Amino acid sequence: MEHSRHITIIGGGITGLSTAWYVQQEAARQNIDITYTLVEQSDRWGGKILTETIEGFGERPFVVEGGPDSFLTQKPWAAQLAHELGIDDQFLPTNDSRRQTFILHRGKPTPLPDGVMLIVPTKIKPFVFSRLISPWGKLRMGLDWFIPPKRDDGDETLATFINRRLGQEALDKIAEPLLSGIYNADAEMQSMMATFPRFREIERRHGSLIKGMLAAQKARQSSAPDQASSMFTSFKPGMEELVLALRQQLTGDCRLGTAVRQIAYGPSPTANWQLFLQDGTILQTNAIILAVPAFVAAQLLADIAPEAARTLQTIRYVSTGTISLAYRRAEINHPLNGFGIVIPRSERRRINAITWSSTKFDHRAPDAYALLRVFFGGSRTPEMMAVPDDTLLPVVQAELAEIMGVTAVPVFHRIYRWQQSNPQYDVGHLQRVAAVEAHLPERLFVTGSPYRGVGLPDCVRQAKETAVNVIAALSTQSPETAVIRVDRKI
Numbered sequence: 001m002e003h004s005r006h007i008t009i010i011g012g013g014i015t016g017l018s019t020a021w022y023v024q025q026e027a028a029r030q031n032i033d034i035t036y037t038l039v040e041q042s043d044r045w046g047g048k049i050l051t052e053t054i055e056g057f058g059e060r061p062f063v064v065e066g067g068p069d070s071f072l073t074q075k076p077w078a079a080q081l082a083h084e085l086g087i088d089d090q091f092l093p094t095n096d097s098r099r100q101t102f103i104l105h106r107g108k109p110t111p112l113p114d115g116v117m118l119i120v121p122t123k124i125k126p127f128v129f130s131r132l133i134s135p136w137g138k139l140r141m142g143l144d145w146f147i148p149p150k151r152d153d154g155d156e157t158l159a160t161f162i163n164r165r166l167g168q169e170a171l172d173k174i175a176e177p178l179l180s181g182i183y184n185a186d187a188e189m190q191s192m193m194a195t196f197p198r199f200r201e202i203e204r205r206h207g208s209l210i211k212g213m214l215a216a217q218k219a220r221q222s223s224a225p226d227q228a229s230s231m232f233t234s235f236k237p238g239m240e241e242l243v244l245a246l247r248q249q250l251t252g253d254c255r256l257g258t259a260v261r262q263i264a265y266g267p268s269p270t271a272n273w274q275l276f277l278q279d280g281t282i283l284q285t286n287a288i289i290l291a292v293p294a295f296v297a298a299q300l301l302a303d304i305a306p307e308a309a310r311t312l313q314t315i316r317y318v319s320t321g322t323i324s325l326a327y328r329r330a331e332i333n334h335p336l337n338g339f340g341i342v343i344p345r346s347e348r349r350r351i352n353a354i355t356w357s358s359t360k361f362d363h364r365a366p367d368a369y370a371l372l373r374v375f376f377g378g379s380r381t382p383e384m385m386a387v388p389d390d391t392l393l394p395v396v397q398a399e400l401a402e403i404m405g406v407t408a409v410p411v412f413h414r415i416y417r418w419q420q421s422n423p424q425y426d427v428g429h430l431q432r433v434a435a436v437e438a439h440l441p442e443r444l445f446v447t448g449s450p451y452r453g454v455g456l457p458d459c460v461r462q463a464k465e466t467a468v469n470v471i472a473a474l475s476t477q478s479p480e481t482a483v484i485r486v487d488r489k490i
């Protein structure tokens with residue numbers, strides 16, 4: 001009798017795919033006999049990573065991203081994965097010589113002053129002369145230097161934190177559109193400890209954000225003066241390059257169009273698992289990794305881990321959408337001199353942000369064309385998710401005309417709607433995640449964007465950690481209790 005251990009990974013987004021990769025790598029490294037099945041309910045791999053290539057406008061195609069358009073390189077895990085897969089020669093860093101972020105201020109795109117690191121001003125002159133913040137608002141931000149730090153580990157909302165350190169104007173004009181925007185979150189609910197723990201750490205260590213950011217800047221300059229690499233990168237053919245490379249190099253049993261309907265404890269007395277698939281198949285397995293949204297994990301765990309399921313249900317989601325619009329460059333009377341515009345909630349617009357994709361990256365539009373991408377939905381404009389496509393386009397065009405003066409008719413557009421797509425890390429999130437993990441049965445894991453980081457690097461990091469943990473858990477299980485995977489129809 002064969003004693004191969006078998007792992008089932010549910011969900012074929014970046015987390016599920018990279019968990020499969022690291023299971024494969026770790027099993028090979030430790031020279032242990034482990035097989036795996038990766039199941040994805042839809043007919044494509046990648047989950048929220050979706051790239052469309054559109055030909056017919058010149059020598060080069062348009063590369064349109066429906067989901068993520070890049071990832072943060074300071075968190076190394078996604079870049080490391082690309083390196084392991086041999087696709088790091090396809091990296092496409094942002095065009096940093098043209099990096100400039102605009103913030104909509106009283107209806108006008110206003111540059112974020114040079115030297116503002118995320119939210120904290122580190123250069124005096126550009127900040128003092130900026131029109132974005134009023135003189136009183138600037139003084140209030142400067143008080144950060146003197147305000148005593150909060151030294152405990154208690155969580156608080158982003159709004160409370162920014163108000164406490166930098167004041168209301170910094171919250172409205174910078175932190176809310178930039179820091180809550182990344183998470184599609186509501187600053188009044190967003191957990192500081194789950195989304196920007198680094199700011200709390202800086203406050204604790206340096207007593208002030210400004211002092212901490214200046215110290216960090218100084219340390220960076222003295223340690224690596226010539227290594228000014230880009231903060232974000234994509235891949236030349238688009239973000240799906242990562243998904244394709246993963247899929248090509250996975251040697252396990254990978255199944256599309258395969259939804260998991262139910263999980264049950266499996267054939268007693270081995271305490272392993274049975275998965276009931278939508279197509280009527282039963283899959284027996286030794287360990288399960290759930291790389292699906294929290295509300296799907298909650299449904300699947302309702303019978304076998306009701307306590308964990310109840311907590312998973314409390315992780316809120318919002319829906320978001322993007323619309324990409326392609327134009328003849330000559331028809332846009334705007335310099336597109338930056339990466340785009342973020343729009344504070346207080347401006348009360350119907351869209352959340354505009355990325356100038358063909359300035360932010362090369363290889364995104366053919367010569368003589370420009371590509372813009374508009375974000376809608378989320379916590380700021382949830383009503384836009386219900387607007388039908390044929391109404392959405394004119395609404396977005398009207399916004400672009402008012403904000404940027406773009407009145408041209410796009411040569412094409414693409415709308416991507418992501419229902420219940422963005423997990424909300426509300427205050428207390430990390431405690432909720434710890435409570436879920438504490439109530440999971442043995443050899444069953446949850447991982448990915450709902451838990452400890454939504455960005456691609458954090459999804460990959462969690463995948464890697466989970467792969468190591470599952471193999472460790474299986475190594476402690478005696479071979480006699482291991483089952484061989486069998487599929488049967490019921």
Ligand SMILES: Cc1cc2nc3c(=O)[nH]c(=O)nc-3n(C[C@H](O)[C@H](O)[C@H](O)COP(=O)(O)OP(=O)(O)OC[C@H]3O[C@@H](n4cnc5c(N)ncnc54)[C@H](O)[C@@H]3O)c2cc1C
Nearest residue numbers: 011013014015041047048067068069259260448449455456
């Ligand atoms: C519009 C948008 C823009 C973004 N931009 C960026 C960005 O620029 N940079 C960045 O780092 N991050 C970005 N993100 C966040 C990032 O894309 C996501 O957090 C990440 O892709 C989530 O990956 P995941 O594998 O955890 O989840 P998902 O991609 O959601 O994958 C989960 C998978 O599980 C499958 N599934 C669900 N139920 C079942 C079931 N019962 N059985 C089998 N399969 C099931 C789903 O079909 C899905 O494929 C963006 C997100 C969105 C929506």
